[in-house]
Amino acid sequence: EAGVAQSPRYKIIEKRQSVAFWCNPISGHATLYWYQQILGQGPKLLIQFQNNGVVDDSQLPKDRFSAERLKGVDSTLKIQPAKLEDSAVYLCASSLIAGGESSYNEQFFGPGTRLTVL
Amino acid sequence: LAKTTQPISMDSYEGQEVNITCSHNNIATNDYITWYQQFPSQGPRFIIQGYKTKVTNEVASLFIPADRKSSTLSLPRVSLSDTAVYYCLVRSYNTDKLIFGTGTRLQVFP
Numbered sequence: 319e320a321g322v323a324q325s326p327r328y329k330i331i332e333k334r335q336s337v338a339f340w341c342n343p344i345s346g347h348a349t350l351y352w353y354q355q356i357l358g359q360g361p362k363l364l365i366q367f368q369n370n371g372v373v374d375d376s377q378l379p380k381d382r383f384s385a386e387r388l389k390g391v392d393s394t395l396k397i398q399p400a401k402l403e404d405s406a407v408y409l410c411a412s413s414l415i416a417g418g419e420s421s422y423n424e425q426f427f428g429p430g431t432r433l434t435v436l
Numbered sequence: 437l438a439k440t441t442q443p444i445s446m447d448s449y450e451g452q453e454v455n456i457t458c459s460h461n462n463i464a465t466n467d468y469i470t471w472y473q474q475f476p477s478q479g480p481r482f483i484i485q486g487y488k489t490k491v492t493n494e495v496a497s498l499f500i501p502a503d504r505k506s507s508t509l510s511l512p513r514v515s516l517s518d519t520a521v522y523y524c525l526v527r528s529y530n531t532d533k534l535i536f537g538t539g540t541r542l543q544v545f546p
Contacts, residue, residue, distance in 0.1 A: 322479075349532065360523055360536030361480065374533060409479050413532060423532045427479025 320344065322428035324410050330434045336398040339431045343391070343412030349373075350387055351425065352395050353409040361409055367393065397433075405435045438462040438526045445541040454511040456540050458524030461505050466529035469500060469507045474521045474539070484509070485527070511542075519544045 323342040331337050343350050348369050353361035364383065366374040369390040378385065382401070387393040397404055407430040413423050442458040460469065468487055472480035484491055486498040486507070497510040511518060521539040528534075 353536075358538070360539055362536065363533065366533065411479065423527070424482045424485070425480075425532070425534065427481065429477070430479055 322410055322412055322426055324408075324428040324431055326431055327429065328432050328434075330436065331400055332436050333402055334399040336396065337400055337433060338394050338396045339408050339410075339433075341393045341395070341410030341428060343393070343410070344426055347412035347414050347426075348390070349413045349415065349423075350393050351411040351413075352385055352393070353411065353427075355407045355409055355430070357406070364395070400433075400435045402435050405433055407432050438464065438467065439535065440524045440526060440537050442522075442524045442537065442540045444538065445543070447543050447545065448514050449545050450515055451513050454514050454518075454542060454544075456509045456511075456522055456524070456542070457506060458509070459506045460524070460526050463504050463526055464529075468527045468529065469498065469504075470525045470527045470534065471496070471498065471509050472523045472525065472536075474523065480523060480536075483522075514542075514544045516544050516546060518542065 325340050350367045352364045354364050355361040364378045365385045367387040370387045385395045409430045411425040411427045413425045438460045440458050440460045448454045468485050470485045471483040473483050474480040484496050484498045486500050488500050491498045499508045521541050523536050523539040525534045
């Protein structure tokens with residue numbers, strides 16, 4: 319089965335510019351996550367969608383970050399305007415369902431988008 | 437969600453068994469212990485998950501004592517390709533939320 323797709327793989331922008339990342343989850347996966355991973359650290363959850371509704375966006379810097387998941391499939395994450403400290407890898411993950419003890423809640427990660435803000 | 441504590445780094449040699457211990461003192465009754473592996477320039481990959489006692493799959497074993505305040509990931513006979521960062525996480529039963537720490541950087545030498 320195809321994995322989680324992300325694009326672009328790399329992006330270099332100057333501070334105060336805008337940038338958008340795209341994620342296509344595994345077909346049929348209801349739950350989608352965006353993570354930010356700064357060099358040397360573990361991934362930090364930014365936002366979690368269940369279908370096209372937001373489950374958790376408590377760590378999303380809403381003054382500059384936004385995300386949407388129209389029609390409950392693809393998702394985009396936008397940064398506007400970017401700051402130097404936004405330089406990181408942005409990971410998208412998906413799972414079949416959320417919650418419970420089933421193995422269906424395993425999260426599958428995409429390769430990430432490496433953002434460099436100059 | 438309970439925070440986890442694990443060693444920053446570990447070294448091993450090919451063919452050895454590697455045990456990475458993680459503490460999660462404040463784990464909630466319904467939460468699960470999950471381990472992920474991450475190679476450079478890739479997203480994390482699920483290894484194993486458990487609730488109590490022992491879980492084994494084709495890649496690893498996970499040992500969880502009765503009090504569930506810690507867990508041990510066991511990798512049998514590691515190879516060079518097992519060099520990676522290993523994350524111990526507590527997964528929320530209700531939301532699947534994962535909180536990643538800095539992980540354990542495992543280096544396997546020939």
